[in-house]
Amino acid sequence: MKKFFLATVGLVALGIAAPASAADLAARPYTKAPPPVVAIYDWSGFYIGANGGWGSSHKCWDITNFPGATVVPTFREGCHDATGGVVGGQIGYRWQSAGWVFGLEAQGDWADLKGSNVSGFIPAWTNNSKIEAFGLFTGQVGYAWNNVLWYVKGGAAVTDDKYRGTVTATGALFDSASETRWGGAVGTGLEFGFAPNWSVAVEYDHLFMGNHSRSFTSTGVLGAAVIPVGGVFRTDSIHQDVDLITARINYRFNWGGPVVGKY
Secondary structure, three states, rough: OOHHHHHHHHHHHHHHHHHHHHHHHOOOOOOOOOOEEEEEEEOOOOOOOOOEEEEEEEEEEEEEOOOOOOEEEEEEEEEEEEEEEEEEEEEEEEEEOOOEEEEEEEEEEEEEEEEEEEOOOOOOEEEEEEEEEEEEEEEEEEEOOOOEEEEEEEEEEEEEEEEEEEOOOOEEEEEEEEEEEEEEEEEEEEEEEOOEEEEEEEEEEEEEEEEEEEEHHHHOOOOOOOOOOOOOEEEEEEEEEEEEEEEEEEEEEEOOOOEEEEE
């Protein structure tokens, strides 16, 4: 009987102690799931690319000297738009700070912007112009929404201009001039990154090329006895502005893939 009593007391004590021991165990720690990571496009780095599109150069001619005599007041010969295609390339560098993107770029294009107008001074001749090439040297400021970048740009512009005077009836060349003209440029573009190293853009630029005075060399067609071949036939002040719309594709170096920027 005594043994039965002791066994019963032991079982009861064990039943009381077991829940208490379980309660004394430390609770399993709760680990919060990490927040999702948002990868943002990195626009920083050197890039090189190609571009092509369309351009229009608006030119107005004022004759100031003919032939050897000053024209007072100057006489408006007329205006025309020299239009055509452009194709070339660009190279630059960008760096990004938060959403802001800053950059420097050099662009060079071959061009075929041609136009003409019959002279209002002497309708027997026609004034022709052509831009054969141009370059842009600009700084950029933009803002990026992940892989979409909007930017504005501004800086210097240079154009390679050719001018020709032709006989309206026959097209024969009677004088010509050429110049490398410097001016300013402003523009804006929207660029889309479609792969870690690749982006495409559409860009508009306006070139302020100002007024330049050019002396035209005679070919002798309109009277070599009066103006010898190689002599100055006339002088015109030519005002020029250029509008460009281009599609661009860029390849970016040292990209390294998307950057983990925020949660």
